[in-house]
Amino acid sequence: MIIIRLHITNNDEPIHDFEVNHEKLLHLIIVSKDLSYFNHVHPEYKGNGVFEIENEFPAGGAYRMVADFKPSDGSSMSKMEWIHVERKNSQPAAVAVDNHLEKSVDGKKVVLSVDPQLEAGKELTLKFTLTDENTNQPISDLEPYLGSIGHVVVFSKDGERYLHVHAVEDQGSGPEAVFETTFPESGVYKIWGQFQKDGEVFTVPFVIQVP
Numbered sequence: 476m477i478i479i480r481l482h483i484t485n486n487d488e489p490i491h492d493f494e495v496n497h498e499k500l501l502h503l504i505i506v507s508k509d510l511s512y513f514n515h516v517h518p519e520y521k522g523n524g525v526f527e528i529e530n531e532f533p534a535g536g537a538y539r540m541v542a543d544f545k546p547s548d549g550s551s552m553s554k555m556e557w558i559h560v561e562r563k564n565s566q567p568a569a570v571a572v573d574n575h576l577e578k579s580v581d582g583k584k585v586v587l588s589v590d591p592q593l594e595a596g597k598e599l600t601l602k603f604t605l606t607d608e609n610t611n612q613p614i615s616d617l618e619p620y621l622g623s624i625g626h627v628v629v630f631s632k633d634g635e636r637y638l639h640v641h642a643v644e645d646q647g648s649g650p651e652a653v654f655e656t657t658f659p660e661s662g663v664y665k666i667w668g669q670f671q672k673d674g675e676v677f678t679v680p681f682v683i684q685v686p
């Protein structure tokens with residue numbers, strides 16, 4: 476385990492007060508440089524602008540960290556940093572574009588569709604459709620996760636860009652979950668959709684090529 480400690484400051488002065496945003500004071504996304512490892516955690520607030528959490532990194536190498544938070548007297552922000560874990564590196568995996576946007580996770584089939592047409596610089600909707608693999612029935616008992624139908628994270632292939640994604644409001648509990656985002660430029664992006672069912676959060680990754 477490695478302890479991650481975040482110091483949130485403004486001109487070297489700690490920021491003390493944060494607003495709850497999607498049920499948490501701070502959201503931390505950790506991805507490996509090759510995008511094979513993904514974690515979404517909620518560090519504990521220790522006061523004085525310091526947040527702390529332990530994380531089990533799978534191997535050495537570079538990791539991208541993004542902290543999402545909202546100071547009480549400011550606006551929502553995402554702060555990004557590269558860190559390096561000094562340990563034996565694993566062989567980086569290639570980021571392979573998915574030919575079919577259909578994945579299987581923990582007995583659930585998840586299909587991703589993009590509307591109207593995958594294109595850079597345009598507001599698009601990402602729609603996840605969930606089916607129970609055992610019964611072949613649509614999943615309609617998703618539970619709210621962080622105050623919405625799910626949570627979606629998108630990074631560019633090089634880990635440099637972290638996209639703002641938001642859930643369309645007032646959605647039910649499946650089988651469809653719809654989010655909005657804009658891909659800033661053409662290229663390869665990895666998308667992680669996170670949903671909760673039966674008290675368990677599951678994560679489904681997709682890799683797409685934006686023309």
Ligand SMILES: [Cu+2]
Pocket residue numbers: 499501502503515516517621
């Ligand atoms: Cu979070």
